[in-house]
Amino acid sequence: xxxxxxxxxxxxxxxxxxxxxxxxxxxxxxxxxxxxxxxxxxxxxxxxxxxxxxxxxxxxxxxxxxxxxxxxxxxxxxxxxxxxxxxxxxxxxxxxxxxxxxxxxxxxxxxxxxxxxxxxxxxxxxxxxxxxxxxxxxxxxxxxxxxxxxxxxxxxxxxxxxxxxxxxxxxxxxxxxxxxxxxxxxxxxxxxxxxxxxxxxxxxxxxxxxxxxxxxxxxxxxxxxxxxxxxxxxxxxxxxxxxxxxxxxxxxxxxx
Amino acid sequence: xxxxxxxxxxxxxxxxxxxxxxxxxxxxxxxxxxxxxxxxxxxxxxxxxxxxxxxxxxxxxxxxxxxxxxxxxxxx
Numbered sequence: 001x002x003x004x005x006x007x008x009x010x011x012x013x014x015x016x017x018x019x020x021x022x023x024x025x026x027x028x029x030x031x032x033x034x035x036x037x038x039x040x041x042x043x044x045x046x047x048x049x050x051x052x053x054x055x056x057x058x059x060x061x062x063x064x065x066x067x068x069x070x071x072x073x074x075x076x077x078x079x080x081x082x083x084x085x086x087x088x089x090x091x092x093x094x095x096x097x098x099x100x101x102x103x104x105x106x107x108x109x110x111x112x113x114x115x116x117x118x119x120x121x122x123x124x125x126x127x128x129x130x131x132x133x134x135x136x137x138x139x140x141x142x143x144x145x146x147x148x149x150x151x152x153x154x155x156x157x158x159x160x161x162x163x164x165x166x167x168x169x170x171x172x173x174x175x176x177x178x179x180x181x182x183x184x185x186x187x188x189x190x191x192x193x194x195x196x197x198x199x200x201x202x203x204x205x206x207x208x209x210x211x212x213x214x215x216x217x218x219x220x221x222x223x224x225x226x227x228x229x230x231x232x233x234x235x236x237x238x239x240x241x242x243x244x245x246x247x248x249x250x251x252x253x254x255x256x
Numbered sequence: 257x258x259x260x261x262x263x264x265x266x267x268x269x270x271x272x273x274x275x276x277x278x279x280x281x282x283x284x285x286x287x288x289x290x291x292x293x294x295x296x297x298x299x300x301x302x303x304x305x306x307x308x309x310x311x312x313x314x315x316x317x318x319x320x321x322x323x324x325x326x327x328x329x330x331x332x
Contacts, residue, residue, distance in 0.1 A: 017289065072277055075284045095288035109291050117289075131279060191282065198278070218264075225264045235265040237279050243287035 010035075010051040011058050012100045015081045016091040016241065017110070018046045019121050028084055031077040032056065037085075042107040043114050048085055049106070057099050065097070086128075086241040092120050093241040120246050123187075127210045128239030130217060131191055132181065134169065134203040135233045169202050169232070178205075180220045185209050189244040202232070206244040214239075 013031055021039050028037035030050030039046040056064060064070045075096055082093045100106040110117070182188065185207035209217050217236075225234045267276070 014291065071281075075280055076277070078284050079280045093284075093288045095286075095290050096284040098289075098291050113291065120289075218266075221264045233265065235267070237267050237276075240283060243283040246287075246289045 009054040011054045012040075012049040012103065012106055013052045013057055014094045014098045014100065014106065015048045015050075015078065016085060016093040017117060018048065018085065018089050018091050019118075020089055021046045022088045026084055026088060028081050029077075030081060031074050033073075033077060037081055040103055040106065042103075042110040045110065045114060045117060047106055047110060048081070048091070049100075050081075052099075054101075057097075058101075061097055061099070082241045086239075090121065090124055090126070091241050092117060092124070092246045093243050124208065124242040124245055126212070127186055127208050127242060127245075128214075129242045129244055130185075130207045130209055130236060130238035131240065132205050132207060132221065133198075133201055133235045133237075134177075134228075135198075135200040135235065136169070136202050137231055137233055138200065173228075174203065177203075177224055180224070181205070181207060181217075184213050184217045184220055187245060191244065206240075208242055208245045211239075 013035075015030075015037065018039070021041075025039060026037075029035070030037050030052060032050070032052045035050035035052050037048055037050045039048050064074075078096050082091060085091050086093075100109070187208040189206045189208075191204045191206040207217070221234050221236055225232075228234070
């Protein structure tokens with residue numbers, strides 16, 4: 001891998017920002033599966049970075065992102081680093097692909113944003129993000145009828161798959177569900193540009209939940225899941241670092 | 257969160273858990289603190305990634321249909 005050539009130029013890949021630094025730093029490997037993760041003090045906050053190949057993460061980043069194998073591996077590595085840090089201290093996770101050429105440029109950018117970042121630390125203190133999805137359960141499939149042609153057969157099979165866009169859920173049910181979630185969560189946010197295409201998915205949201213309310217969230221979800229057992233399935237992912245609660249509407253990413 | 261419940265599907269609590277790739281992409285590409293680093297990914301670029309994923313998922317689904325069709329086709 002190009003990232004293993006020590007003589008090539010390196011850039012700082014930023015994973016996230018924390019207010020404090022654990023006494024004992026965790027041993028973590030970066031998105032290139034090679035560079036160690038380190039914490040740099042910038043204007044009183046800590047930026048978690050690793051020094052990655054400029055070729056892979058600066059020159060070729062856009063084309064690498066079109067390589068879905070590379071994107072899958074690297075985004076999972078990005079999430080693993082942030083998740084590991086979040087188990088030690090609250091972290092503001094950074095969006096994938098944020099790279100700085102030097103420590104000076106990183107610290108200059110942080111200095112401009114440090115006031116807003118401090119507000120975000122208060123907002124996410126002691127809380128995790130949870131993803132909640134509701135899927136419509138399809139009735140048991142009938143056997144595929146004997147087909148006269150391949151086309152008939154594929155059409156029959158396609159009809160058996162859960163709908164990509166299921167019917168909307170009863171309004172009263174969803175109001176109750178959302179109210180119950182709102183009672184537990186500090187905030188909610190929309191979710192799912194990529195996963196919204198999952199078959200049968202009828203509702204999804206991201207929640208910011210204090211760790212002290214985690215059991216309550218579990219209880220609410222289990223109550224609704226029992227009530228909906230025959231019609232709907234609830235899936236919950238988490239705890240996530242609070243990705244959905246640290247960006248702002250004016251955070252536009254622009255082409256160079 | 258407890259994985260003991262049969263009623264709700266929970267994933268991601270254990271560090272060894274593999275959250276689904278779709279969920280990870282949703283979070284790391286679309287959310288998180290945006291800082292103006294030296295490298296800036298255009299929104300159009302991210303949209304292309306989503307488009308690519310949709311094509312891949314659709315292709316996988318189509319491929320599975322064909323596999324099922326082959327496996328379930330009437331026996332001679």
